[in-house]
Amino acid sequence: MTDRMTGVRPISVAIIDDRPASLELLAAALRRDDLQLHCFADPELGLEFILDRQPQVVLTDIVMPGLSGMELLERVVEFDPSIDVVLMTAFYSTESAVEAIRKGAADYLDKPIAPHALRTRLAPLFSRHRARLAALELEKHVAENAVFADMVGNSPAMWHLYSQIQRIAPHYRAILVSGQTGTGKELIAKALHHFGPGTQGPLVPLNCSALVESLFESELFGHVKGAFTGATQDKVGLFEHAHNGTLFLDEIGDMPLATQGKLLRALQDQEIQRLGSLQSRKVNVRVIAATHRNLRAMIAAQQFREDLFYRLSMIELKAPSLLERDGDLPLLTRHFVARFASQFGKSITGLTYRAQLLLRQHDWPGNVRELENVIGHACIMVMGSLIDIGDLPEFIRGKQGQFPVADQPPPPEFGSLEKHERRLLAEALAKVNGNQSGAARLLRISRDTLRYRMKKHGLSS
């Protein structure tokens, strides 16, 4: 997984105070790795710096010769209200405090202030800026690489998902991730865990569809020796393993009803009992449940507990289907080609244009996983450096008939195909110095077809 944004730039802080001793004290109190301090004894110079370099935070004295802190506040707020200005004064008065806040000051402090008190007071402000800088940094990273925590995608639907994950990850206790099969729900769970609160226990997965009914509860909650036949020793359940971390319940729709009841209780009370034990154990566990099934329909059919559903779905994240991700198909295709090419030690550069068109024709009921499989298949089959139609699996090639790959003129709704077709013809002809048989062979069409198409596009050898 891409690392949590470690390269975040430091928060820039301008400190302005006409008394050098006071300035030095403030700077000493705030000297830390992720703060970049800029000190000014002259408020005019300080303001110049602020307008030029836009620090995140300004800490300024009020009573200063030349330019007062109040005036400076007004100028900064007018220039950029996202800069936080903290005013300090040895002449504290409620009136001036009220005036400062009304004018947009982030805080108003009484001088002198002890170093640790200053740090404590400003900590929330700095952490807000830290989060904002990290979010900006991440946004830039996603925009440049079209990857967010191992998810490839640059479509509006995926950006929406990324932003939801970032907003939700630090706060949720339980969450439902829904979406068709193969849409990357597991990757979403990993991202939620990854962007979760700083100090974290592990991400512990349980695939509910892979477990027989009788084992569920001992798996989740553990058991003590002798709890049932075959319980020869104590066993720690997944809830306890996930303490301070995240429990990922995949395919939650396959969890037996009785276990659902116990899960609900564990979520509500944040405590569990090992099977066969009367002792309750406190656990601090966040739960991500994933499903490709329609839980509402399952509730109606009395296969899923409604109370558990509401407990889990206060926040619901929907993984968009591949068809909903405008423009992501080529990105994902390239991503998988690169991965399989390196895995198989082949130098594959991409897909022919018509193979790409064929992929675009498909409706991808298996979503990203299906695309991954198709590209994997093609990367095994391909002989040269470009994947062509013949390298794609049968069920994708079946679509060929519906599409003018070689012989018929393209239907009008594929207007842009004309342009590409002309380019392909021209490129093929150029490659073989205008030799028509050679070009026809390259394009895998007959000479007659080639001539017909050249004529249509007004091309000559």
Ligand SMILES: Nc1ncnc2c1ncn2[C@@H]1O[C@H](COP(=O)(O)OP(=O)(O)OP(=O)(O)O)[C@@H](O)[C@H]1O
């Ligand atoms: N945005 C993406 N970028 C790159 N790979 C992806 C993306 N989404 C999914 N994948 C890959 O597709 C495959 C399927 O993803 P995943 O297992 O997370 O799907 P799922 O939603 O859990 O499906 P199911 O409901 O069938 O369990 C995985 O190999 C995963 O790495």
Ligand SMILES: [Mg+2]
């Ligand atoms: Mg899954």
